[in-house]
Amino acid sequence: MLPQQLANGLLLGATYALFALGFTLMFGVLRVINLTYGFYFTLGAFLALWLTRAGVGLVLALPAAAVGSGLVAVGIDALLLTRLRRARADELSYLMVTLGAVLALYAGMAALLGPDIRRLPPGTIDEAAILLGPIRVTAAQLLILGACAVLVAALAALLRATRLGLGIRALAENPDAAALMGMATGRMAALVSFLSGALAGAAGVLIGLNFNAIHPYMGESMMLRGFVVVIAGGLGSVAGAIIAGLLLGIIEVLTAGYLSSGLKEAVAFAILVLVLWTRPQGLFGRSAAVRA
Amino acid sequence: MTLPPFLADLIWTYQNVIVALGVNGLLALAMYVVLAAGQLSLGQAAFMGLGAYSSALLSLRLQLPFTAVLPLSVVAPVGFALLVGGPTLRLSGVYLAIATIGLGEVLRAVYLNVDVLGGALGLSGIPEAAPIWLIYLILAVALLLLWRVGRSHIGRAMEAMRVDAAAAAAMGVDVRRYRLGVLLASAALAGLAGALSAHATDFIGPNDYGFEPAVTILSFALLGGIGSPFGPVLGAWVLTLLPELLRGFADVRLVLNGVVIVLAVLFLPRGLLAWRMRRIAA
Numbered sequence: 001m002l003p004q005q006l007a008n009g010l011l012l013g014a015t016y017a018l019f020a021l022g023f024t025l026m027f028g029v030l031r032v033i034n035l036t037y038g039f040y041f042t043l044g045a046f047l048a049l050w051l052t053r054a055g056v057g058l059v060l061a062l063p064a065a066a067v068g069s070g071l072v073a074v075g076i077d078a079l080l081l082t083r084l085r086r087a088r089a090d091e092l093s094y095l096m097v098t099l100g101a102v103l104a105l106y107a108g109m110a111a112l113l114g115p116d117i118r119r120l121p122p123g124t125i126d127e128a129a130i131l132l133g134p135i136r137v138t139a140a141q142l143l144i145l146g147a148c149a150v151l152v153a154a155l156a157a158l159l160r161a162t163r164l165g166l167g168i169r170a171l172a173e174n175p176d177a178a179a180l181m182g183m184a185t186g187r188m189a190a191l192v193s194f195l196s197g198a199l200a201g202a203a204g205v206l207i208g209l210n211f212n213a214i215h216p217y218m219g220e221s222m223m224l225r226g227f228v229v230v231i232a233g234g235l236g237s238v239a240g241a242i243i244a245g246l247l248l249g250i251i252e253v254l255t256a257g258y259l260s261s262g263l264k265e266a267v268a269f270a271i272l273v274l275v276l277w278t279r280p281q282g283l284f285g286r287s288a289a290v291r292a
Numbered sequence: 293m294t295l296p297p298f299l300a301d302l303i304w305t306y307q308n309v310i311v312a313l314g315v316n317g318l319l320a321l322a323m324y325v326v327l328a329a330g331q332l333s334l335g336q337a338a339f340m341g342l343g344a345y346s347s348a349l350l351s352l353r354l355q356l357p358f359t360a361v362l363p364l365s366v367v368a369p370v371g372f373a374l375l376v377g378g379p380t381l382r383l384s385g386v387y388l389a390i391a392t393i394g395l396g397e398v399l400r401a402v403y404l405n406v407d408v409l410g411g412a413l414g415l416s417g418i419p420e421a422a423p424i425w426l427i428y429l430i431l432a433v434a435l436l437l438l439w440r441v442g443r444s445h446i447g448r449a450m451e452a453m454r455v456d457a458a459a460a461a462a463m464g465v466d467v468r469r470y471r472l473g474v475l476l477a478s479a480a481l482a483g484l485a486g487a488l489s490a491h492a493t494d495f496i497g498p499n500d501y502g503f504e505p506a507v508t509i510l511s512f513a514l515l516g517g518i519g520s521p522f523g524p525v526l527g528a529w530v531l532t533l534l535p536e537l538l539r540g541f542a543d544v545r546l547v548l549n550g551v552v553i554v555l556a557v558l559f560l561p562r563g564l565l566a567w568r569m570r571r572i573a574a
Contacts (some may be wrong), residue, residue, distance in 0.1 A: 033386050083538045083558055091386050093557050096510065100553025103507040176506030220503055224397040227390045265401030271392050274353070276379040276391060 004135055006250060009142040013249020014148045015174030019222050019230035020241040021151060022199030029172040029192045031091065035098040036076055037200050038219030044069040044201025045218060046113075052124050055066040058209075059225035065133050066202040073197020074190050076101065084142045085189070102220075107187060109216040118214045125209055140210045147206055151199065152242060159238075168192060172236075192261070228268045232275045234282030303424065309536055311492045314427035316532050318485035320512035320524035321434050322478045327518045328442070329474040330454035332385055335376070335392030336482045336509045338399050339369035339502030343483030344490040345403065351491070358421035358491060365487030366480040373479035381468045388475075396506050401496035412496030415490075422491035430488065431525070434481060438521040450565045504546055511549040514556035517540070 006073065019041065026034045047065035080097050125143070129136045161166040170178040171188050179185045200219075201254065207222070208214045229248060233240025248268060254263040303310060319336055326333045341527055347365035350356045356364075374538045376395050380388040403409045410416075452460035453467055461467045508531070516527025531552065535545040 033390070080558075089557075090385075092330075092389065095332065095386055095389055097381075097512070097554050097557045099507055100511065100514075100550045102550070103504065104547045104550025104554070107504075107544070107550065111544055111547065119455065198456070221397075224394050227394055231390065233389070262405035265405060266398055269398035271393055272391060273376060273379075276383075276387065279382050280379060280387065 001257075004120050007135045007137065009250030009253035010246060011137065011249070012147045013246035014141075015203075015210060015245075016229050017242045017245025018144060018148045018151070018203045019200075019208060020226050020245055021148075021155065021203070022196035023226050024230045024233065024236055024238055024241040025155070025199065026192065026196040027230065028105065028238070029168055030081075030189055031172075032081060032094045034077070034081075034104065035089065035095065035102045036073070036080070036197070036225070038223050039076075039102050039109075040069045040073050040197040040200035040221060041204040041207075041219035042106070042109065042216055045214045046109075046200065046204075048208065049118055049120060049206040049214050052121050058096030058124055062202065062205050065205050066198040069201025069204070070194040070196075070198030073200070074193045076105075077193040077197075078190060080217060081189075082186070085099070088162055098128050103197065106216055106220060111224070113216060115216060119212050120209060120214070138210075140206070144206045144210055146180040148242075151202065152238070155195075155199075155238060164191075168246055170236055178197065185214060225268050228272045228275075229281075230282075232282055237282065238285040240284035270285060299380050307424070308493070309532070310424055311427065311489065312532050313529055314424065314431050315485050315489040315492075316509075316512060317431045318427075318481055318488070319509045320516065320528035321431075321438060321521055322481035323484065323509050323513040324521055324524040325438065325478045325481065326517055327513055328447075328454065329450040329470055330457060331471055331474060332383070332389045332474060333377070333478055334389050334480065334506045334510065335395050337398035337484035337501045337506035338392065339373065339479040340486035340489070340505075341396070341399055341403070341496075342372055342528040343484075343486030344370040344496045344501070345409060345415070346483075347487035348418045348490045348496055349408070351421070352415065352417065353443040356390045356537070358419070360423075362484065362487055366483040369479040369483035369486075370476050374476050377475045378471070393503070393506065396502055400498050402546075404431045407510055409498075412498060414495060416495045416499075416508045418490050418494045418496065420491060422488045424492070427488050427492065428486060435521055435525065442521060446470075453538060505555070508546070508549045511552045511556075515552050516555045517556075517560075 021038045022040075023034070025035065026032060035289045047068045048061045051061035051064060056064070080101055083096065084097065102189055110151075126139045129138060130142070159168060167178070167183055167188055168191070170181070170183065171185055171192075176187055178188070204219070208218065214254075225248065229241050229245045230236075232248070233242070233244035248271065251271070252264050252267050255267050322334075322336045322339070346368040347361045350361045350364060351358070372395065376391045377388055403414075404412055404460055428480060442450075449460065449465045449470060452463065452465055453470060453559060457467050486501075511526040512528035512531055514527070515531060516523030516525065518524065534548070551556040
């Protein structure tokens with residue numbers, strides 16, 4: 001019983017970590033809490049839905065949906081954020097703009113497509129359970145775990161081992177200095193938008209596949225977990241987000257298994273409040289207190 | 293009170309809209325209070341829900357009279373504001389915003405999962421004890437109070453914090469105390485609005501206080517502008533009436549609210565009513 005619970009928790013946690021990856025990248029580099037992130041997540045799931053319905057296999061639909069969401073993210077972020085960046089607006093302005101935009105995007109999508117829950121065509125992925133010793137998992141869950149590992153490794157390699165990654169880190173460290181060194185910071189910010197949006201899209205496809213429920217507001221319902229993961233992990237810390245995501249999944253599953261399934265929904269928020277009271281900079285963040 | 297028949301008919305026909313205008317006006321003021329001090333709380337819908345649910349339970353389970361229920365309806369929202377907002381007072385503003393969005397999400401799950409709170413069916417049969425005049429009386433009193441406070445040295449301190457919190461602190465403004473004060477005032481106002489709306493419409497449901505209303509309340513305040521408490525109330529009235537007047541708008545009401553926020557922050561930072569209060573000399 002317990003090994004299965006832990007495995008379920010780990011797999012659930014992998015979905016949270018996957019969701020939070022691009023969100024924390026966006027904050028870490030551009031210092032923007034970008035709430036439109038949830039929409040790119042929804043968009044990725046819908047793109048994959050349309051592609052698989054048209055007969056495209058998952059192997060092709062997944063990267064295509066990720067790239068599509070990334071491109072839309074570049075467009076929307078440029079429209080919303082460029083003006084604020086030029087005006088050196090405070091972080092709350094970014095938060096408000098992206099909050100308004102994401103409501104308009106969700107509601108527009110629900111008005112156009114209808115709010116009902118859609119499912120991927122049967123046979124998109126093998127639904128039979130796979131036995132690993134005493135533990136039962138599905139192919140979708142293994143795919144999420146694998147994708148999570150691959151994407152984290154790819155992101156780390158990009159940030160640590162390439163010239164481009166050096167530029168992104170320079171932008172995160174100090175945008176003005178980066179601009180003075182001759183970096184095209186606008187283009188670099190667009191690239192970060194693309195990466196973040198593509199990660200959101202990929203997460204949307206995989207999580208839509210796992211829960212087999214795709215609807216316009218699916219990004220919104222993941223957002224609370226996303227917040228908890230990025231704050232508990234430390235705003236902007238990729239490693240922190242992964243660990244916090246996995247922990248959150250395990251704690252939720254154990255709560256549902258041993259205490260009550262109704263409490264499961266409140267676990268994430270309880271952790272958020274606890275972290276804010278005791279360690280607001282998160283597990284791996286730098287001090288978050290501001291003097292004012 | 294006897295009204296001329298045509299007026300009584302008018303009120304009866306449009307009762308829902310008239311209630312919504314009053315309640316949304318109060319919610320806009322709850323948003324104004326925090327924004328005026330440079331804070332962003334997105335918990336007004338959640339605080340309203342706490343006021344609505346706690347007051348409905350007091351009426352339905354304990355059969356308390358409405359005169360006792362109404363003041364008690366601020367207790368739960370203020371308590372949660374302390375729990376959630378307390379640790380964020382010395383952090384950057386995004387933490388309060390995130391924690392308060394999260395509050396709305398988790399409360400929805402709680403309403404859905406707890407039997408006493410009616411689950412997905414919500415609570416119905418709440419006594420219709422809140423007359424329309426009371427809603428507007430409370431709105432008028434709140435407006436007057438905030439107007440007086442806004443013109444006093446407190447309003448001056450709040451504006452200073454909004455423009456530059458560090459400079460305000462250097463000038464001797466106790467920033468953390470003000471932040472806590474505005475958050476609690478906001479929660480109390482939203483709680484009252486929740487109790488009034490629950491007791492004016494007799495039904496409340498778990499989905500009435502989530503993400504969409506939270507963002508909608510922000511759009512009220514940003515459309516009206518926060519130069520004075522009148523702006524947000526005007527914004528609330530415009531955004532409540534528009535979908536009623538124009539049939540085609542009903543479907544895209546939420547899109548409109550979202551777009552209002554984007555345009556207001558990007559192009560109209562002072563709102564529709566870009567008018568700033570004169571302050572009394574200190």
